[in-house]
Amino acid sequence: MRIVVLGVGNILLSDEGIGVRTVEKLARDYILPAEVELIDGGTSAMEMLEDLGHADHLIIVDAVRSGKPPATIVRMAGDEVPVFFRTKLSPHQVGLSDVLATLVLMGEQPGTTTVIGIEPESLALGMELTPAVARQLPQVVGLVKSELNQLGMNLTARH
Amino acid sequence: MGKRITIDPITRIEGHLRIDCEVDGGKVTKAWASGQMWRGVEKILLGHDARDAWTITQRICGVCTTVHAIASVRAVENALNMEIPLNAQYIRNLIITAHAIHDHIVHFYHLSALDWVDVTSALKGDPAKTAQLAESLSTWKGNSIHEFEQVKTRLGAFVGTGQLGIFTNGYWGHPAMKLSPEVNLLATAHYLQALDIQRKANKIVTVLGSKTPHIQNLAVGGVANPIALDSQSVLTVERLMAIKGWIDELADFVKNVYLVDVSAIGAFYSDWTKYGAGITDYLSVPDLPLDTKGTQFALPGGYIKGGDLASHHAIKAFGDPYFRDGVEESVKHSWYKGGKGALHPYKGETDPEYTDFEDNGKYSWVKSPTFYSRPAQVGPLARVLNMVAADHAPTKKYLQTVLDTVGSLAKTTIPVSALHSTIGRHAARAVSCAVQVDELDHQWSLLMANIAKGDTATFNKPVFPKGEVSGVGFHEAPRGVLSHWVVIKDGKIKNYQAVVPTTWNAAPRNESDTPGPYEAALLNNPVADPEKPLEVLRTVHSFDPCLACAVHVLDPESNEVVTVKVL
Numbered sequence: 001m002r003i004v005v006l007g008v009g010n011i012l013l014s015d016e017g018i019g020v021r022t023v024e025k026l027a028r029d030y031i032l033p034a035e036v037e038l039i040d041g042g043t044s045a046m047e048m049l050e051d052l053g054h055a056d057h058l059i060i061v062d063a064v065r066s067g068k069p070p071a072t073i074v075r076m077a078g079d080e081v082p083v084f085f086r087t088k089l090s091p092h093q094v095g096l097s098d099v100l101a102t103l104v105l106m107g108e109q110p111g112t113t114t115v116i117g118i119e120p121e122s123l124a125l126g127m128e129l130t131p132a133v134a135r136q137l138p139q140v141v142g143l144v145k146s147e148l149n150q151l152g153m154n155l156t157a158r159h
Numbered sequence: 160m161g162k163r164i165t166i167d168p169i170t171r172i173e174g175h176l177r178i179d180c181e182v183d184g185g186k187v188t189k190a191w192a193s194g195q196m197w198r199g200v201e202k203i204l205l206g207h208d209a210r211d212a213w214t215i216t217q218r219i220c221g222v223c224t225t226v227h228a229i230a231s232v233r234a235v236e237n238a239l240n241m242e243i244p245l246n247a248q249y250i251r252n253l254i255i256t257a258h259a260i261h262d263h264i265v266h267f268y269h270l271s272a273l274d275w276v277d278v279t280s281a282l283k284g285d286p287a288k289t290a291q292l293a294e295s296l297s298t299w300k301g302n303s304i305h306e307f308e309q310v311k312t313r314l315g316a317f318v319g320t321g322q323l324g325i326f327t328n329g330y331w332g333h334p335a336m337k338l339s340p341e342v343n344l345l346a347t348a349h350y351l352q353a354l355d356i357q358r359k360a361n362k363i364v365t366v367l368g369s370k371t372p373h374i375q376n377l378a379v380g381g382v383a384n385p386i387a388l389d390s391q392s393v394l395t396v397e398r399l400m401a402i403k404g405w406i407d408e409l410a411d412f413v414k415n416v417y418l419v420d421v422s423a424i425g426a427f428y429s430d431w432t433k434y435g436a437g438i439t440d441y442l443s444v445p446d447l448p449l450d451t452k453g454t455q456f457a458l459p460g461g462y463i464k465g466g467d468l469a470s471h472h473a474i475k476a477f478g479d480p481y482f483r484d485g486v487e488e489s490v491k492h493s494w495y496k497g498g499k500g501a502l503h504p505y506k507g508e509t510d511p512e513y514t515d516f517e518d519n520g521k522y523s524w525v526k527s528p529t530f531y532s533r534p535a536q537v538g539p540l541a542r543v544l545n546m547v548a549a550d551h552a553p554t555k556k557y558l559q560t561v562l563d564t565v566g567s568l569a570k571t572t573i574p575v576s577a578l579h580s581t582i583g584r585h586a587a588r589a590v591s592c593a594v595q596v597d598e599l600d601h602q603w604s605l606l607m608a609n610i611a612k613g614d615t616a617t618f619n620k621p622v623f624p625k626g627e628v629s630g631v632g633f634h635e636a637p638r639g640v641l642s643h644w645v646v647i648k649d650g651k652i653k654n655y656q657a658v659v660p661t662t663w664n665a666a667p668r669n670e671s672d673t674p675g676p677y678e679a680a681l682l683n684n685p686v687a688d689p690e691k692p693l694e695v696l697r698t699v700h701s702f703d704p705c706l707a708c709a710v711h712v713l714d715p716e717s718n719e720v721v722t723v724k725v726l
Contacts, residue, residue: 010218011218012200012203012215012218012219040373041372042218042224042372042373043218043220044224044371044372046261046265046269046357047261047361047371047372048372049354049357049358049361050358050361050362050365102354104317105313105317105351105354106351106354106355107313125199125200125202125203126203127203127215
C-alpha cells in the first residue's frame with residue numbers, strides 16, 4: 001500500500017500556499033507510517049510523475065475557488081474530482097491535471113483521488129497565510145488525518 | 160489594417176503569456192508579447208538573510224525550481240567573492256545538467272511536439288511501415304512493430320474515453336500539419352517513451368538534491384551532501400553507481416531518439432527554416448564550472464551580434480564585467496513606474512503601475528532587458544551558436560549530425576544559417592541536450608575521480624562583512640541566460656532582481672521601441688487560418704516560454720485554457 005499526501009501551491013502568494021503549509025505541519029506534528037508519503041509539490045508538474053505513479057491513494061490539499069466564503073473547506077472524492085479539474089478551480093489546475101491525465105495515459109493513475117480544498121481569502125504576495133485561513137490549518141490537518149485513519153493509517157503525534 | 164488576433168494564454172504549462180498579432184495577406188505584420196501577471200517576487204526577499212534567498216527564489220517557478228536556487232547561491236557567493244569546493248561544483252553541475260536534460264525532453268515531446276505532430280493521425284499509421292522507417296533512422300530498441308501496435312491500442316483506448324487530457328488543446332487536422340500517419344505514430348510512440356525516460360533525469364536530481372521538485376542540498380558556499388563512501392545515509396558508491404545507470408539510459412534516448420526525431424520532423428517541415436528568426440543577437444553564459452573560482456567551464460558562453468558567428472565575444476568567468484555591466488532593463492512599455500530610463504539590475508525597481516493594454520504604450524508585466532542597449536535572444540539556439548563560435552568540438556559534432564540527417568531526408572544541403580528559425584530552435588535544443596548528456600557523464604567521472612583522490616570537502620562557510628556588497632549569479636538554464644542580482648547589507652538582502660530567460664525572449668518593446676525576440680520572430684510568420692493560429696503557436700513555443708517566472712502564475716478568474724480572439 002502506498003498513500004501520497006500532496007500539498008500544492010505557491011507559498012509566495014499567501015493563502016495559495018495552504019496545501020504546502022498543511023504538508024509541512026503534518027510532517028512537523030506527526031510520525032507517519034511507512035506507507036504514507038508527504039510531498040510538497042509546490043507548483044510543479046511533470047517532476048511529480050515518479051512520486052504519484054502507482055499510488056494506491058492520493059490525497060491532494062490545495063487552495064480552490066469554490067465560490068464559497070473565504071477559508072471554507074471543501075472535500076471532493078471519486079467522480080467529483082474530474083469535474084473539479086475540468087472547471088478549473090485551482091490556479092495549478094493546468095499543471096496538476098496534466099500530471100493526472102498523463103498518469104491515466106500511462107496506466108499508473110492512483111486508485112483513489114481525494115481533494116481537500118480551501119477557499120483562499122488573499123492571493124497577494126507574501127509568505128504568510130491570512131489569519132482566517134491560518135485558523136483553519138489545524139482543521140485541514142485533522143481532515144487529512146481522518147482520511148488517513150479511514151485508510152487504516154494511524155499517525156503518532158510528536159511531543 | 161489587417162485582422163487582429165489575440166491569443167491568451169499561449170503556454171501549455173503554467174504562466175500567462177498573451178500574444179497579439181496583426182495579420183494581413185496571410186502573414187503577421189505586427190506583434191506584441193505581453194506577460195499578463197505581476198511577479199514582484201523580489202520584494203518578498205528584501206530584509207531576508209542572504210543565505211536563505213535560494214530557498215525562496217526556487218519557489219518563483221514550478222517548472223524550473225533548481226535553476227533559481229543555483230543562480231541565487233551563485234549571486235551571493237559572487238558578492239562574497241567565495242571559492243566553492245570542487246565536489247560541490249561537480250554535484251551542482253550534475254543536478255543542473257540532469258534538470259536541463261529533463262526540461263529539454265519534456266519541452267520537445269510534451270509541450271511543443273504537438274504543434275507539429277498530429278496525434279489523431281497517428282491512429283491511422285501502419286505499425287509495420289512505421290517500424291521500417293524508424294529502423295532506417297536509428298537503432299533504438301523501442302522501435303519495433305510490436306511497440307507501435309501497442310501504442311496504437313493504448314492511444315485508441317485513451318482517445319475513446321473522450322477525455323483527451325493532455326492532448327486537449329491540439330489543432331488536430333490543421334492544414335499546416337504535414338507529417339504522414341507513420342511519422343505521427345513514430346513521434347507519438349516516442350512521446351510515451353519520453354514520459355518514462357524523463358523520470359530517470361529527475362531521479363538524478365532527487366538523489367543528489369535530496370528531494371524534488373524543491374532541492375534541499377544547496378548552501379551558500381557549497382552543498383550539504385556529506386560524502387562518505389562507507390556510510391548508508393550519505394552519498395555512497397551505490398548511489399553514485401545508480402546515477403551512472405540512469406545517465407547511460409538518458410544518453411541512449413537523447414542520441415538515438417530525440418536527436419533523430421528532431422531531424423526527421425525538421426526535414427518534413429524544412430519550410431520552417433524560413434520563419435521565426437527575429438532577433439539574431441544571441442546571448443549565453445558559460446556554465447558547469449570546473450574550478451573552485453568559476454573561471455574554467457565545461458560549456459562556453461558569449462555574445463553574437465547580428466547572427467555573425469565571427470562576432471562571438473566570450474563571457475569568461477562568474478562576475479565577468481563584460482556580462483555584469485552590459486545588462487539593463489527598461490519599463491517604458493511595462494506596467495511599472497518608470498521615467499528613469501533603462502536601469503541596471505542592481506538599481507532595478509519593481510513598482511507596479513497598471514494602465515491597460517496600450518499598443519504604443521505599456522502592455523506587459525514583463526520588463527525589457529537589453530545587452531549593451533540591444534535586445535538579445537537567449538536559449539538553446541543562443542547557447543549552441545555561441546558554443547560553435549567558441550569551437551566547442553562536441554557541439555559542432557552533434558550539430559553536424561543533425562544537419563546531415565535533415566539534409567539526407569530532405570535531399571538538400573542544410574547550412575548552419577538555417578538555425579536562425581523556428582524549427583532551428585528545436586534542432587538547437589536537441590543538439591544542446593546531446594552535448595549535455597555527454598557532459599553529465601563527464602561530470603560524474605570528475606566527481607568520482609575527485610572523491611577517489613580523498614577529497615570529501617563540500618562546503619566553505621560564508622562570512623558576511625559589515626556594510627554593503629553586491630553580486631551577480633548567472634546560470635545557463637534550459638531556457639537560456641538566468642541571472643540573479645543581489646545587494647546585501649550587513650548580511651541582509653537590500654535589493655534583489657532576477658532577470659530570467661523568458662524575460663529576455665518575451666520582452667516587450669524596449670527604451671528605443673525595438674521589439675523583443677518573440678515579437679520580432681513573429682513578423683512574416685504565415686497564418687493559414689486566423690481562427691486557428693497554429694503557426695503563431697509554433698514560433699512562440701519554439702522558444703519554450705515559461706511565463707511562470709517571467710511574470711506570475713496566477714489566473715483564478717479565467718476558466719478558459721486558451722482564448723483566441725479575432726478582431
